[in-house]
Each structure stands twice: as C-alpha cells, then as structure tokens.
Amino acid sequence: MNKNVRAKIVDLVPYKVSSTNYRWTLNANESPINLFDDWQDEIMAELKSESINLYPSANCDELRNLLANINGCLADNIVCGNGSDEIIKMVTEVFIDQNDKVVIPTPTFSEYFTSVTVAGGDIIPIKSKTDFSFDVDAIIEAANQNQAKLIFLCVPNNPTGLATKTSDIERIVNETQSIIAIDEAYFEFYGKTSALLAIENERLIVMRTLSKAFGVAGIRLGYAIANPNTIDLIQRVRMPYNISALTQAVARVAVRNFEQIQSITQIMIEERERMVSQLSLLDLEIMESHTNFILYRSKKFEILMEKFEAERIGVRVYPKDPMLRNCIRISLGTKEANDAVIAVFKEVVNNV
Numbered sequence: 001m002n003k004n005v006r007a008k009i010v011d012l013v014p015y016k017v018s019s020t021n022y023r024w025t026l027n028a029n030e031s032p033i034n035l036f037d038d039w040q041d042e043i044m045a046e047l048k049s050e051s052i053n054l055y056p057s058a059n060c061d062e063l064r065n066l067l068a069n070i071n072g073c074l075a076d077n078i079v080c081g082n083g084s085d086e087i088i089k090m091v092t093e094v095f096i097d098q099n100d101k102v103v104i105p106t107p108t109f110s111e112y113f114t115s116v117t118v119a120g121g122d123i124i125p126i127k128s129k130t131d132f133s134f135d136v137d138a139i140i141e142a143a144n145q146n147q148a149k150l151i152f153l154c155v156p157n158n159p160t161g162l163a164t165k166t167s168d169i170e171r172i173v174n175e176t177q178s179i180i181a182i183d184e185a186y187f188e189f190y191g192k193t194s195a196l197l198a199i200e201n202e203r204l205i206v207m208r209t210l211s212k213a214f215g216v217a218g219i220r221l222g223y224a225i226a227n228p229n230t231i232d233l234i235q236r237v238r239m240p241y242n243i244s245a246l247t248q249a250v251a252r253v254a255v256r257n258f259e260q261i262q263s264i265t266q267i268m269i270e271e272r273e274r275m276v277s278q279l280s281l282l283d284l285e286i287m288e289s290h291t292n293f294i295l296y297r298s299k300k301f302e303i304l305m306e307k308f309e310a311e312r313i314g315v316r317v318y319p320k321d322p323m324l325r326n327c328i329r330i331s332l333g334t335k336e337a338n339d340a341v342i343a344v345f346k347e348v349v350n351n352v
C-alpha cells in the first residue's frame with residue numbers, strides 16, 4: 001500500500017459488481033425494461049439538438065425544468081448529479097468535515113458509509129429493530145447526544161424495502177438539529193415523499209434517481225430536491241458540467257415520458273403483489289416491500305443460493321451483515337423472470 005494514502009481510505013473496499021452472465025440479473029434493482037426502442041426517435045432528436053463540440057448546459061437547465069414540473073416545484077429546488085451516488089457525495093461534502101458525526105440507521109445503502117468515510121466524518125450506526133424498522137428514538141437520541149451534523153434516511157430502505165412513516169420522519173426533523181438527507185431512490189414504487197417538507201425546511205434534502213422506476217440506470221442521472229438555499233450550498237461543491245450532454249438528452253426524454261413510466265411502475269407494483277401472494281404460503285419470511293425488490297429470509301438459504309446460481313438468476317446477499325443472515329434481496333424483473341424466482345422458491349422451500 002502506498003504510504004501516502006489517507007488512513008481513512010486504507011480500509012475502504014472498491015465497489016465491485018459481479019460480472020457473471022446471468023439469464024436474469026435481479027441483483028441491482030434496475031428496471032427490466034429497456035425503453036430505447038420506444039424512445040429512439042425522441043432520443044435522436046434530442047441528441048441532434050446538442051452541440052457535442054461544446055460543453056453541455058452547466059446546470060441542466062431544461063432537464064431541471066422538466067423535473068420540477070413532475071415534482072410540482074421550481075427548477076431552483078433541484079440540482080442534478082451523476083447518479084444519486086454523486087448527490088450523496090455532494091451532500092456529504094457540503095456538511096461533513098474531519099470527525100463530524102453522521103447518524104446512519106443500519107442495515108441500509110452502502111454509499112452513505114463510503115461518502116462519509118472519504119470525507120473524514122465519524123459514522124454512528126443505529127441498528128434497526130428486529131423487524132428492520134428504523135429505531136426512531138435511538139436515531140434522535142444519538143443525533144442529539146453527538147451533535148450529529150447529518151442523518152441519512154433511506155425511505156423506502158434498501159435492502160429491506162420497508163418505509164419509515166412520515167410522522168416518524170417529521171419527529172426526526174423536529175426533535176434534532178441535524179441535516180436530514182432522505183434517499184427516495186425507490187419513491188415511485190411507494191408514492192409518499194418528503195419533497196414538500198424539504199422545499200420548506202432548509203435542514204432537509206430529498207435525493208432521487210432515474211436509475212430505478214425511470215429505467216435509465218445506464219445514463220447515470222440523480223437529483224436532489226431541497227430549499228433553494230440548500231441547493232445553493234450543493235451547487236458550490238458540484239463539479240462544472242457534471243452531467244454530460246448525452247445524459248441530459250436521454251434524461252429529458254425519460255422525464256417527458258413520465259406517464260409511460262407511471263404505468264410501467266404500476267405493473268411492477270402488481271408483479272410485487274403477485275410474487276408475495278404466490279410465495280406467502282411457503283415457510284419463507286417476506287419483508288413488506290415498498291420498492292422494486294423484495295427481501296426474503298429462509299433457513300434454506302444455502303440450497304436456495306445454489307439453485308439461483310444453477311438457474312443463472314443474479315440475486316443479492318449480505319454475508320458480512322449478521323442482521324441480514326439468510327437474507328436474499330431479489331429485484332422484480334419481467335413476468336418470466338419473476339416466475340423463475342417463484343419456481344426456485346417453490347422447489348426448495350416447503351409449505352408452512
């Protein structure tokens with residue numbers, strides 16, 4: 001290891017993605033539907049309108065207007081990022097200095113830990129209750145006792161799929177002094193948002209992505225919704241021209257086709273309900289999902305994993321987290337992929 005490396009970086013593990021050639025890739029909560037063919041003409045027209053010899057719109061002006069439109073806010077309430085991963089990084093950079101405290105309920109999305117560690121902050125993990133619901137009292141107490149600068153809340157949460165009640169989010173806002181970054185990556189599958197609260201309250205930031213319901217993970221586009229004063233702070237750390245002209249062009253098409261996205265989302269929600277009803281008679285724990293994935297827990301974990309591997313179905317597991325022992329997170333796929341998942345469970349897991 002190079003002796004000049006910062007101490008905080010030494011223990012970080014690079015983000016790795018399995019490159020296995022699965023029949024169905026259900027391990028990253030992407031959309032199973034590639035809309036490129038549907039949108040090809042619109043995308044080509046948008047691309048032609050870009051001058052790729054020039055830098056792109058520095059602040060994604062047209063895209064922010066479209067995003068503001070579907071969210072019932074103003075473009076000044078929005079900043080775009082290279083995926084919501086970049087939003088998480090920018091929010092951390094704005095508020096976290098060496099040894100500042102950040103409260104993170106666990107288990108949750110890993111990028112909060114990476115961003116805070118890179119910024120030099122200290123993480124205060126708050127273990128969720130055994131039913132995976134966030135321990136709201138413990139979050140509030142830890143934030144106040146440690147004068148936490150920032151709290152990350154993933155609503156609905158990845159990897160559990162559970163959503164924290166709006167009244168609990170309001171309690172955390174009202175009973176702490178921290179900045180609260182609410183990750184709504186799966187908002188479209190849930191329907192409830194803290195966006196209006198964030199527009200009013202400078203201590204709240206809502207983070208969104210086009211990688212899940214909108215089905216364009218490949219272009220890398222995330223955004224934050226917040227009060228203009230908070231957006232102004234994030235703008236200070238944003239890299240110039242962080243969103244390429246190509247990404248802006250495709251993102252505009254995706255957002256303009258919001259109605260189509262809404263009907264696809266509805267189909268995914270129906271698929272989620274179908275899976276739960278098909279599997280509910282099995283001796284299998286199924287967490288209540290408000291997302292496009294479901295977390296399962298089974299005593300037959302090892303046999304299930306062998307079977308998923310044999311069927312070349314990519315799923316996600318958490319060998320390092322004791323709370324997620326025997327848990328498998330599986331994204332919703334096409335009907336055919338979902339049927340393949342159901343078949344594996346029915347073959348391996350007995351009826352109750």
Ligand SMILES: Cc1ncc(COP(=O)(O)O)c(C=O)c1O
Pocket residue numbers: 028029082083084085086109154157158183185208209210211217220221222
């Ligand atoms: C909760 C959560 N936030 C953020 C992201 C990252 O999304 P993006 O593709 O916009 O960087 C993910 C991706 O899986 C996620 O699950």
